[in-house]
Amino acid sequence: MPRIGNTAIATVTVVALCSGVWLLYGGDATHVPPQPGAAEGVLDPGGEGLAAPALPPSPPLRIRIPSIRVNAPLIGLGLTESGNLNAPPADDKNLAGWYExxxxxxxxxxxxxxxxxxxxxxxxxxxxxxxxxxxxxxxxDRRDGGVAVFTVDAIEVYEAKDFPDEKVYGAAERPELRVITCGGGYSKSTGYQGNVVVFAYLTGSR
Known part of the structure; x- marks a missing residue:
């Protein structure tokens, strides 16, 4: 498959994820999703030396995050004409996507x-x-039958206007993963004001 750098993704990549439709149409606006604390946003300075050897390329099929009970299939996502990352279909609440x-x-x-x-x-x-x-x-879970195991290094929340493209999408010298959804403040007129980003790195496989 053709490969392009993640920095080709525009600043507002995940804007389509952030309308907050549940809160807008009958959800409890006082019950917003959990946000990471400041202590979770400090990257582990020792993480570089703990990364496992990189795996060969293989498309992902499923993501599991046991501590928050996530077990979801993955579909491939591309970019819109304006450079935004297409969102997974919103009608399936247990579906995620990866930038293929x-x-x-x-x-x-x-x-x-x-x-x-x-x-x-x-x-x-x-x-x-x-x-x-x-x-x-x-x-x-990967198409080659293996499982890539990542350890979370940090969890941060960014306002949309301050989203750090290079930090989130930039090239890495080790196998890394970013998991992104909406977060920050919420407004019925604009939806969520930012994004929660999980930083993780490969620590094993099976």
Whole structure:
């Protein structure tokens, strides 16, 4: 498949994930998704030396995050004409997507996974992403039959206007994963004001 750098993704990549339709149409606006604490946003300075060897490229099929009860299939996502990352279909609340023109999870570089925080039915696949803690495990089933195992390095929340493209999407010298959904403040007129981003790196496979 053709590969392009993740930096080709525009700043507002996940804007389509962030309308907050559940809160807009009958949800409880006082019950917003959990947001990460400041302590979870400090990257582990020792993580570089702990990464497992990179795996060969293989498309991902499923993502599991046991500590927040995520177990969801993955579909490939491309870019819109304006450079935004297409969102997974919103009618399936237990579905996530990966940027299929970029790095596959487990190989050297930065792989991108994104999913909705809610839909019209209520909380969706990554509603609890902001509740993750450093050291949590993320598992990705791959088409080659293997499982890439990642350890969470940090969880941060960014306002849309301050989204750090290079930090999130930039090239990496080890196998890394970003898991992205909506977060920050919420407004009925604009939806969620930012994004929750989980930083993780490969620590094993099976």
């Amino acid at each position: 023109a970029g790095t596959t999870p487990g190989e050297k570089g930065t792989a991108i996974v994104a999913g909705h925080v809610d839909n019209t039915q209520g909380p969706a696949v990554f509603y609890d992403l902001g509740a993750l803690k450093k050291g949590s495990t993320i598992e990705v």
